[in-house]
Amino acid sequence: MALNDLSKQQEDMIETLTKAMPYLRKELGVSQTVLAQKVGMSRQMISLIERGKQPMTWTQFLAIVFFFKSNNDFEKGAKAVAKKQANIVEQLLLLKIDMNLYKKEKSRNDS
Numbered sequence: 245m246a247l248n249d250l251s252k253q254q255e256d257m258i259e260t261l262t263k264a265m266p267y268l269r270k271e272l273g274v275s276q277t278v279l280a281q282k283v284g285m286s287r288q289m290i291s292l293i294e295r296g297k298q299p300m301t302w303t304q305f306l307a308i309v310f311f312f313k314s315n316n317d318f319e320k321g322a323k324a325v326a327k328k329q330a331n332i333v334e335q336l337l338l339l340k341i342d343m344n345l346y347k348k349e350k351s352r353n354d355s
Contacts, residue, residue, distance in 0.1 A: 283307035
């Protein structure tokens, strides 16, 4: 799926995660190398995405979201990020809601 084929909702979710990822990753003690290995990307690609030099694809977004959601410390990490970057955690919480809504909407459309 090309970046131009994404819905506005998907673009917003990618933008939110792109901004939040370095903060969340650091709070959870996950290095770029570990994240890259877990989601099948290079450390260099993670770095480029975090610095805004490379746009995140929808596939990359999903892999990263599922990695963070599977991390038991996600809520703790999000709260810690909130203390430092209040607007980021609000966006993360909205991202969680958006992902749930997106999955429901996609399920209905696939039926």
